[in-house]
Amino acid sequence: MIGNDIDVKVVPLRADEDVVRMRQTLRECLVSIGFSLIEQTKMITAASELGRNTLRYGGGGEAHIEKVTDGGRRGVILSFIDQGPGIADVNLALTDGYTTGNGMGLGLGGARRLADDFELITAPGQGTTVRIAKWKLF
Amino acid sequence: MERIPILKMGQLLLVTIQVDMHDRLAMTLQDDLTTRIVKDRAKGVLIDISALDLVDSFIGRMINNIAAMAKILDADTVLVGMQPAVAITLVELGLTLEGVKTALNVERGMTMLKLGSFS
Numbered sequence: 433m434i435g436n437d438i439d440v441k442v443v444p445l446r447a448d449e450d451v452v453r454m455r456q457t458l459r460e461c462l463v464s465i466g467f468s469l470i471e472q473t474k475m476i477t478a479a480s481e482l483g484r485n486t487l488r489y490g491g492g493g494e495a496h497i498e499k500v501t502d503g504g505r506r507g508v509i510l511s512f513i514d515q516g517p518g519i520a521d522v523n524l525a526l527t528d529g530y531t532t533g534n535g536m537g538l539g540l541g542g543a544r545r546l547a548d549d550f551e552l553i554t555a556p557g558q559g560t561t562v563r564i565a566k567w568k569l570f
Numbered sequence: 571m572e573r574i575p576i577l578k579m580g581q582l583l584l585v586t587i588q589v590d591m592h593d594r595l596a597m598t599l600q601d602d603l604t605t606r607i608v609k610d611r612a613k614g615v616l617i618d619i620s621a622l623d624l625v626d627s628f629i630g631r632m633i634n635n636i637a638a639m640a641k642i643l644d645a646d647t648v649l650v651g652m653q654p655a656v657a658i659t660l661v662e663l664g665l666t667l668e669g670v671k672t673a674l675n676v677e678r679g680m681t682m683l684k685l686g687s688f689s
Contacts, residue, residue, distance in 0.1 A: 448592035473655035
């Protein structure tokens, strides 16, 4: 079995500038994997949405940028983790246009559309983790 | 405090965004532009995003807000130089830009504003 390279960068998300730093770190990672410009743009845009959510609604948290080799494919798994209030109604949160703030309500649904894989782990009072992944086939 | 420069060219205001903007900077730009439209009695706003490799929903909302406020102040807004990857991503994100015309480059954008080709 080919060994797993563990390559995770942790970026704290406590201020607006952190979201920018996270985007830049992600860009470097995506370029190193060999993603096309369009794939990079989609993923970084999704990450920007989720990073902002962590900051605005989650009370701050962190992003994990993990480069993964999984059998015949290479990719990146992003996790956005906060210890905030959690999401009470996931289906509502995923509906385009729904926002509990001043946003456009496109972040969660948009991230799901822009990424290959999407996972949402949340419960009221339990914080929120959103995970998205993009894969490059060899 | 960092600010994005706004240039006055006759009755047009020109903004070229060349940095990776964080949210606060985007809000400042929104406020600055609106203030300048009134102060300079501008009839048109040209936002050059040819250097932006990312437009997310927050920046999209900033652009929509600028266009809406400009309209209320009797000025038109043109967005210039959107990169193809950005356009593709915006569609998939589900973001529509409202009240904003687009042009390929600054020259065309300025022509549009001068001709007043807005309904």
